[in-house]
Amino acid sequence: MKLVVLGATGGTGLEVVRQALQRGHSVTALVRSPERLKSFAGQITVKQGDLLSSADLQPVIQGHDAVVSAFGPRLPVSKADAHLLQQFAEALTGAIVNTDVRRVVVESVGFLFKDAIFPPAYLLGRLLFPQVVADASAMEHVFAHSHLDWTMVRPPELTDKPYTGKYRVRDGHLPLFGFKIGRADVAEFMIKAAETCSWVGKIVGVSN
Ligand SMILES: NC(=O)c1ccc[n+]([C@@H]2O[C@H](COP(=O)([O-])OP(=O)(O)OC[C@H]3O[C@@H](n4cnc5c(N)ncnc54)[C@H](OP(=O)(O)O)[C@@H]3O)[C@@H](O)[C@H]2O)c1
Numbered sequence: 001m002k003l004v005v006l007g008a009t010g011g012t013g014l015e016v017v018r019q020a021l022q023r024g025h026s027v028t029a030l031v032r033s034p035e036r037l038k039s040f041a042g043q044i045t046v047k048q049g050d051l052l053s054s055a056d057l058q059p060v061i062q063g064h065d066a067v068v069s070a071f072g073p074r075l076p077v078s079k080a081d082a083h084l085l086q087q088f089a090e091a092l093t094g095a096i097v098n099t100d101v102r103r104v105v106v107e108s109v110g111f112l113f114k115d116a117i118f119p120p121a122y123l124l125g126r127l128l129f130p131q132v133v134a135d136a137s138a139m140e141h142v143f144a145h146s147h148l149d150w151t152m153v154r155p156p157e158l159t160d161k162p163y164t165g166k167y168r169v170r171d172g173h174l175p176l177f178g179f180k181i182g183r184a185d186v187a188e189f190m191i192k193a194a195e196t197c198s199w200v201g202k203i204v205g206v207s208n
Pocket residue numbers: 006007008009010011012013031032033036050051052070071072073074075084107108109110155156157158159183
């Protein structure tokens with residue numbers, strides 16, 4: 001498949017790029033800092049631009065099969081990034097509408113699972129990271145009201161542990177006792193989701 005990877009220079013994003021190549025996909029990344037993808041020189045197409053601009057996103061996305069996004073605010077979240085995910089969702093949905101691409105797989109946050117008890121994800125999120133919860137919620141709202149074939153992937157705490165392939169996936173819920181997951185495992189699920197229609201219109205909890 002021809003994939004556009006957004007947030008390609010981040011922890012999950014780099015894994016998405018690496019594994020997408022391993023799985024035989026072609027990868028285009030739109031980034032603000034192309035030098036961070038030097039190690040993939042000759043293997044992927046790198047475009048520089050503003051990920052909050054529909055005008056920058058549209059020509060990059062045109063002609064691809066799907067968009068996989070691991071975009072998100074760098075931590076700690078600055079005041080300037082308080083609405084970053086929502087702005088990104090608005091830019092991306094605005095851009096895609098003018099292309100023939102419909103499939104989008106987006107990394108969101110496990111904090112949005114209101115029914116999770118172990119861990120009490122929503123409560124923890126509201127207490128510790130209220131801004132992130134509000135922004136991710138606004139982002140999901142934008143995708144949910146778009147006409148795209150979206151999938152929201154909601155992990156709990158992300159780690160940099162190596163790929164295991166041993167992770168759990170639940171439609172509409174956080175897996176029980178799902179406290180953490182490695183970025184490499186999230187990346188694999190996101191690519192697999194982009195490869196099929198099975199998860200279209202679904203909010204998916206993933207954890208170790
Ligand atoms: N941290 C956690 O435990 C956790 C848990 C659940 C969900 N999540 C969510 O999972 C996603 C991925 O997390 P991660 O830790 O793997 O990502 P990350 O390492 O923080 O990387 C974020 C990516 O977004 C890009 N980005 C951020 N602000 C940007 C801007 N203004 N313009 C252009 N690009 C920008 C970064 O580009 P640069 O390299 O140029 O900065 C980078 O590629 C995020 O949405 C995060 O909210 C995180």
